[in-house]
Amino acid sequence: MKGMIFAAGLGTRFKPWTDTKPKALAVVNGKSLLQRAVEYLRQYGIQEIVVNVHHFAEQVEQAVKDADGWGARIHISDERSELLDTGGGMLKAKEWLQTGTFITLNVDILSDANLKDFLVEHQRDNAVITLATTERDSSRKLLFNKYDRLCGWRNNGTGEEKLVLQASEYFEKAYSGIAIFEPQVFNYTKLKGKFSLIDLYLELAHDNKISSYEHSGSKLLDVGKPGSVEQAERMFA
Numbered sequence: 001m002k003g004m005i006f007a008a009g010l011g012t013r014f015k016p017w018t019d020t021k022p023k024a025l026a027v028v029n030g031k032s033l034l035q036r037a038v039e040y041l042r043q044y045g046i047q048e049i050v051v052n053v054h055h056f057a058e059q060v061e062q063a064v065k066d067a068d069g070w071g072a073r074i075h076i077s078d079e080r081s082e083l084l085d086t087g088g089g090m091l092k093a094k095e096w097l098q099t100g101t102f103i104t105l106n107v108d109i110l111s112d113a114n115l116k117d118f119l120v121e122h123q124r125d126n127a128v129i130t131l132a133t134t135e136r137d138s139s140r141k142l143l144f145n146k147y148d149r150l151c152g153w154r155n156n157g158t159g160e161e162k163l164v165l166q167a168s169e170y171f172e173k174a175y176s177g178i179a180i181f182e183p184q185v186f187n188y189t190k191l192k193g194k195f196s197l198i199d200l201y202l203e204l205a206h207d208n209k210i211s212s213y214e215h216s217g218s219k220l221l222d223v224g225k226p227g228s229v230e231q232a233e234r235m236f237a
Contacts, residue, residue: 129179
């Protein structure tokens with residue numbers, strides 16, 4: 001299995017750090033978020049990884065070069081000319097990901113979810129995409145039916161809702177920013193340019209099985225703001 005780490009974002013919530021540096025290089029207990037993401041994947045035998053870059057791209061490239069990829073074979077997907085969001089970024093990296101099952105994660109998500117168990121559940125469900133989810137508080141929720149198939153998305157803060165499959169009852173789950181894909185997603189999607197992975201999930205969910213991997217017992221932290229680094233340092237050695 002290959003991996004992709006989304007590291008191209010502007011990190012506007014992470015100012016003032018991101019005024020001069022990419023969020024991917026923010027440090028938690030002596031290791032950058034990018035290093036932690038790479039080592040997390042390598043822990044489960046994932047040795048070939050794509051990292052997309054945009055904001056202070058040259059700093060990310062230099063960090064990868066200086067660390068010799070932290071032991072992984074890293075491909076840089078260059079989005080300097082246009083930031084493509086997560087879905088568009090994954091599509092741009094198609095050349096490295098289209099040969100087999102792959103996993104994606106956001107560089108600012110720290111977790112100790114068991115990726116081996118995640119992959120086993122993905123394969124057992126025979127899903128095209130499996131999304132890591134938890135029962136945590138979040139205004140934005142993915143909606144699943146009783147068969148654990150993705151049906152839609154809801155923003156409980158604004159009331160906005162997008163349904164692609166009808167069900168008698170919907171079960172809300174919070175997306176963890178980690179997902180496993182089968183490569184045929186590249187053939188199924190008609191989306192182009194800049195779009196989010198949520199857009200992709202909703203586009204494909206009607207005709208394809210997209211399921212969830214529940215890992216509420218695991219550690220999970222969105223290092224979204226500079227203050228969250230202190231919390232990360234308490235949670236992750």
